[in-house]
Amino acid sequence: MIIAFDADDTLWVNEPYFREAEAALLEMLSRYYPGEDLLDRLYQQEIKNLNIFGYGAKAFTLSMIESAIELSHGKVSGSEIQRIIDLGRGIMSQPVKLLKGVEETIKQMSSEHQLMLITKGDLFDQESKIARSGLADYFRIIEVVSEKDEATYNQLLIKHNIQPDQFWMVGNSLRSDVLPIVELGGQAVHIPCDVGWVHEHVDVDESTRQTYHELTCIDQLPELISKTA
Ligand SMILES: [Mg+2]
Numbered sequence: 001m002i003i004a005f006d007a008d009d010t011l012w013v014n015e016p017y018f019r020e021a022e023a024a025l026l027e028m029l030s031r032y033y034p035g036e037d038l039l040d041r042l043y044q045q046e047i048k049n050l051n052i053f054g055y056g057a058k059a060f061t062l063s064m065i066e067s068a069i070e071l072s073h074g075k076v077s078g079s080e081i082q083r084i085i086d087l088g089r090g091i092m093s094q095p096v097k098l099l100k101g102v103e104e105t106i107k108q109m110s111s112e113h114q115l116m117l118i119t120k121g122d123l124f125d126q127e128s129k130i131a132r133s134g135l136a137d138y139f140r141i142i143e144v145v146s147e148k149d150e151a152t153y154n155q156l157l158i159k160h161n162i163q164p165d166q167f168w169m170v171g172n173s174l175r176s177d178v179l180p181i182v183e184l185g186g187q188a189v190h191i192p193c194d195v196g197w198v199h200e201h202v203d204v205d206e207s208t209r210q211t212y213h214e215l216t217c218i219d220q221l222p223e224l225i226s227k228t229a
Contacts, residue, residue: 001229002162003109003221005139006148006171007119007126009193010218011106012133013097016195018060021087025064028080032072042067043198054146056122061088092125096132101219103135109222110138117142118156118169120176148176150183157184168229170221173200178212187228188212189221 008014026038035041046063053059064084068076109115117139119126126144130136141160145152157164164185171177172193179202181188190212213224 001113001166001168001225002116002160003113003168003170003225004116004118005106006169006173006177007117007129007133008121009172009195010099010170010177010191011102011117011135012099012129013094015193015197017091017094018057018197019195021060021064021091024087025068025084028083029068029071029076032068032075035071038071041071045070047199054122055120056125057088057091058122058125060091061085064088092128096129098133098135099218101217105218105221106135106138109225112222113225114140116140116160118145118148118153119143120145120148148173148180150180153180153184153186168225170218174204175200175202179204179208182208182211189224190214191216191218 005011022039022042025042029038033041042063045067046060049059049063049066053062061084064087065081068080068084106115115138117130117135119130121144123144130142136142143156145156153169156162157167167181167184167186168189169177169181169186170189170191172191174190178188178190188211192214213228215221215224
C-alpha cells in the first residue's frame, strides 16, 4: 500500500499566511480603492496569472503587485510595492508549523507503509518547506508538481509503477487531493482545513461524498487504513 500526502494545510500551516498577507494588502489598498470587491479583484488577478506564474507565494506576490498597480490606477508608490514584496517574503520565511498529530502519525505510518509526498507550487519554496519540516526522511517518494489533476496523478502512478487500487491520497483539498484520485480508482481521504482558498473549493453532492473518506484529524488515519485496506 502506498500512502500519499498533500503538504500545505494537510501536514503544515500554509493558507493562513496567505490570508494574513492578503488582509495587509487590502488595508494598504483601501485608500486607493473603496470598492467592496477588492478581495474578488485580487482573486481574479490570481486566476488570470495561474497559467503563467503557477501556484505558490511568488506567484501570489506578483498578483498582489499587479492588483495594487491596477486598483490604484498606477498611484501605488515604490515603497508600497516594496511592502508588498515584503509581505510575500513573509509568507515564504514563516517557520514550518506542523498541524496537530502530523509528526506522530507520519512517523508511525512510515514503519508500516511506503509514504509519498505530493505537493504543488513553487519548487524552491516547497523543497525548502519539506527540508525544514523535519519529515523528509519518512517519505520514500517526494514529488513537487505544477498541477494536481487526474492527468498528473496518472503520470505519477505510471512513473512509480503503482496500481490505483494500492494507492491512497490524503489531503485538505477536494479539488486537488481527493476527486482526481476517486476518478482514477484509488482511495482518497479528505481532511478539511479551517482556512481554505476559494480556488480549491468545490461543492459535492451526497453520492460523490460516498466515494471518499473524511476525517477531522490526521491521527485518525492509521485506524481508517487498517479497517479499509
Ligand atoms: Mg493542501
